[in-house]
Amino acid sequence: MIGAMEPAVRAAEARLPASRQAAEPVLELRDAAVRVAGRTLWAGVDLTVGAGEFTAVLGPNGVGKSTLVKVVLGAHPLAAGEVRVLGARPGRAGHRIGYLPQRRSFDASMRIRGIDVVRLGMDGDRWGVPLPLPGPRRRAARDRVAEVIELVGATAYAGRPVGECSGGEQQRILIAQALVRRPQLLLLDEPLDSLDLSHQGGVAALIGRICQQEGVAVLMVAHDVNPILHHLDRVVYLAEGGSATGTPQEVITSETLTGLYGAPVEVLRASDGRLVVVGRPESAVGGHGTC
Numbered sequence: 142m143i144g145a146m147e148p149a150v151r152a153a154e155a156r157l158p159a160s161r162q163a164a165e166p167v168l169e170l171r172d173a174a175v176r177v178a179g180r181t182l183w184a185g186v187d188l189t190v191g192a193g194e195f196t197a198v199l200g201p202n203g204v205g206k207s208t209l210v211k212v213v214l215g216a217h218p219l220a221a222g223e224v225r226v227l228g229a230r231p232g233r234a235g236h237r238i239g240y241l242p243q244r245r246s247f248d249a250s251m252r253i254r255g256i257d258v259v260r261l262g263m264d265g266d267r268w269g270v271p272l273p274l275p276g277p278r279r280r281a282a283r284d285r286v287a288e289v290i291e292l293v294g295a296t297a298y299a300g301r302p303v304g305e306c307s308g309g310e311q312q313r314i315l316i317a318q319a320l321v322r323r324p325q326l327l328l329l330d331e332p333l334d335s336l337d338l339s340h341q342g343g344v345a346a347l348i349g350r351i352c353q354q355e356g357v358a359v360l361m362v363a364h365d366v367n368p369i370l371h372h373l374d375r376v377v378y379l380a381e382g383g384s385a386t387g388t389p390q391e392v393i394t395s396e397t398l399t400g401l402y403g404a405p406v407e408v409l410r411a412s413d414g415r416l417v418v419v420g421r422p423e424s425a426v427g428g429h430g431t432c
């Protein structure tokens with residue numbers, strides 16, 4: 142097992158402005174391990190995420206990436222170690238966390254408009270008929286919905302039925318919904334899944350911008366690191382029983398992945414900068430062999 146790469150974390154933190162270095166971490170995991178159905182999925186995860194930082198969770202299918210997100214949400218317990226979310230135990234942060242679950246999309250017959258989907262992020266967790274908000278609060282809510290729709294670049298189609306929107310447009314609407322209550326931490330579970338390459342690039346750039354402009358920390362499960370590679374501050378790479386944490390340049394190397402898998406793995410860089418991982422059980426950096 143490869144533990145956390147503390148020098149890597151220190152190097153990443155040294156790049157941050159002093160105000161952000163001093164602030165309390167948004168998310169901290171210390172020597173964390175998870176068991177599911179009597180099996181240790183991953184262990185030794187050490188991770189510190191500060192405001193405005195973009196972290197990817199990588200690893201093969203079934204290794205426990207979504208389970209890590211559930212740990213942060215407080216929906217799955219750790220078997221060992223510690224986790225702190227916004228200075229408290231998981232499950233206490235409420236609307237300070239925005240969450241986009243895996244494989245959410247809308248049926249083509251869905252008539253609700255994009256703007257209404259975003260507005261549901263404001264108060265959709267409350268049961269019953271909503272009480273009318275007083276004027277100033279109603280205006281503030283409406284302005285925030287418009288602001289966040291503009292932020293994700295969805296103004297042109299937010300008034301259309303969401304079922305008529307493309308996969309990439311729906312993903313932007315859903316990201317807007319997760320952002321509408323100004324979360325400090327955004328959890329995204331494979332938001333690029335099923336998008337074509339150009340939409341992947343657009344949504345990846347959007348998420349990078351959200352980190353920088355809004356100061357939101359993002360933890361994103363990804364199956365292919367390449368679309369987000371240039372926006373990332375660090376990665377958590379999970380493998381059966383172990384983990385490695387650091388900048389992409391430190392973790393996605395032949396040496397680190399060979400140690401993590403306990404079998405020869407080669408990381409190649411294509412002429413366009415994409416990473417290609419060869420000789421391991423299943424791809425988590427791109428397509429198997431090439432990407």
Ligand SMILES: Nc1ncnc2c1ncn2[C@@H]1O[C@H](COP(=O)(O)OP(=O)(O)OP(=O)(O)O)[C@@H](O)[C@H]1O
Nearest residue numbers: 177178182200201202203204205206207208209362
């Ligand atoms: N409630 C459960 N009971 C038993 N096993 C479970 C349960 N929930 C998850 N698992 C198992 O735990 C493992 C990790 O699941 P998880 O969804 O976290 O993996 P993942 O890395 O996100 O996978 P993928 O890349 O395929 O989405 C899987 O083998 C899954 O079958």
